[in-house]
Amino acid sequence: MKYIITSLFLMSLMACKTETDESIKTISIKDDVTFLASDALEGRQTGSNGEQKAAAYIAERFKNIGLQEKGTEGYFQSFSFRPKTDPHQEVNYTVKDGDSTITGTNVIGFIDNNAENTIIIGAHYDHLGLGAEGSLHRGETAIHNGADDNASGVAVLLNLANRLKGKNINNNYLFMAFSGEEMGLLGSNYFVKNPTIDTKKIDYMINMDMVGRLKADSTLAVYGVGTSPILKQTITSNNSNFKLVVKESGVGPSDHTSFYNAEIPVLHFFTGQHEDYHKPSDDTEKLNYEGMQTISNYIFEIITDLDNNGKLPFRETKNESSEVPKFEVGLGVTPDYLYDGKGMRIDGTRSNTPATNAGIKKGDIVIKIGDNDITDMMSYMKALSTFKKGNTTKVTVKRGEELIETEVTF
Structure with missing residues (x-):
């Protein structure tokens, strides 16, 4: 058939x-x-x-x-x-x-x-x-x-x-x-x-x-x-x-x-x-x-x-890939893997995740998580590896020309 x-x-x-x-x-x-x-x-x-x-x-x-x-x-x-x-x-x-x-x-x-x-x-x-x-x-x-x-x-x-x-x-x-x-x-x-x-x-x-x-x-x-x-x-x-x-x-x-x-x-x-x-x-x-x-x-x-x-x-x-750190929490977003600027740009979000609950949107560029500066995907993953489920921290994103600081609970 x-x-x-x-x-x-x-x-x-x-x-x-x-x-x-x-x-x-x-x-x-x-x-x-x-x-x-x-x-x-x-x-x-x-x-x-x-x-x-x-x-x-x-x-x-x-x-x-x-x-x-x-x-x-x-x-x-x-x-x-x-x-x-x-x-x-x-x-x-x-x-x-x-x-x-x-x-x-x-x-x-x-x-x-x-x-x-x-x-x-x-x-x-x-x-x-x-x-x-x-x-x-x-x-x-x-x-x-x-x-x-x-x-x-x-x-x-x-x-x-x-x-x-x-x-x-x-x-x-x-x-x-x-x-x-x-x-x-x-x-x-x-x-x-x-x-x-x-x-x-x-x-x-x-x-x-x-x-x-x-x-x-x-x-x-x-x-x-x-x-x-x-x-x-x-x-x-x-x-x-x-x-x-x-x-x-x-x-x-x-x-x-x-x-x-x-x-x-x-x-x-x-x-x-x-x-x-x-x-x-x-x-x-x-x-x-x-x-x-x-x-x-x-x-x-x-x-x-x-x-x-x-x-x-x-x-x-x-x-x-052997250098990728292990992490048990995330923002609940889709990273833009093709972004080659400073930070980690968000290509997509899902509802009821740490990111959306904190008001983070598609297109935002994550530049800081807690005390960790985010320059690329590797630094983003290394930053996540320092947190556990239930932790709360400050996240700074760039939206257009504006810097926005918000609180995220993993």
Whole structure:
């Protein structure tokens, strides 16, 4: 049934366009997001029927674009696992039957240019279903469509797959839509341990996760620029549209980390977190589709620039996440992770939290908590680590040109 649904959807898209052999190429980024983030897929939770419908759709798109099958069964690479009961334990990949076993499916397509090395372009397509662990929704059960997280990344991946056919032929290209990202980077981790190509021939890996909310100031985060000596220069020299926020580290909460840990250079693209993150309100009408096309163009230019550079050398980077202090309290806000000014800017608030109860609003910039000056995200987290639940302290925020001091109880 899932294959019938997918085929009918693609046929309906093509019927609205020209009836030539090239018509599949006119399927837009928005078209792909519309299907992947539709209620019919029920949030694409790993192992669900909705995720299987999404996998079938992506495989059908790969086929029509002209990608070769590079999974273990056609375009598909399935993996079964038992969910972790302890967050610190290793994932137990297994094929045993049983109620506690979940099966996820990576979708893998290949452009073979008979080149020595291969570039991997990836994005996860799973999400939180009706509100799996990690959901920030409070209320009645609802579908978490994950338009930005991460139908957006998959749609840009498909756009790039279409554009790279016959272009920049000094590398091959492996396109991967990962499953199990929301449960702990499971699909990408499984592929690295069970690859369908020679991993020693992987040039570098590009990952796109939440690239659908490019803001008016065009801020784009690019992580992993320190994982090969040439990457920082490359992303800077090809940029004419974005206010770039660059991070050296190849480690982060998305699938590029699996490849960095296998000593493969990585670049990860991200337009920032927002109030709808991991909530049912992350829907299609809130995406910036023109911005997504601009990001696709930018990644294409980066790939083009690196086409004649041979295999990039890997360089280990500092693991910034290992320095994050532990804290048990928070303001109950969504930080603006792309803000590069002084302080911690608030990108979203939730009702009945320490921040909103103290009158702190979206757009405020936190510059002091208690005796701690806040200059960036790290100093913000270090400040929080000094408080416990029930503590009360003064918080100073900048709102426009005004400084406001308020009292916060954690």
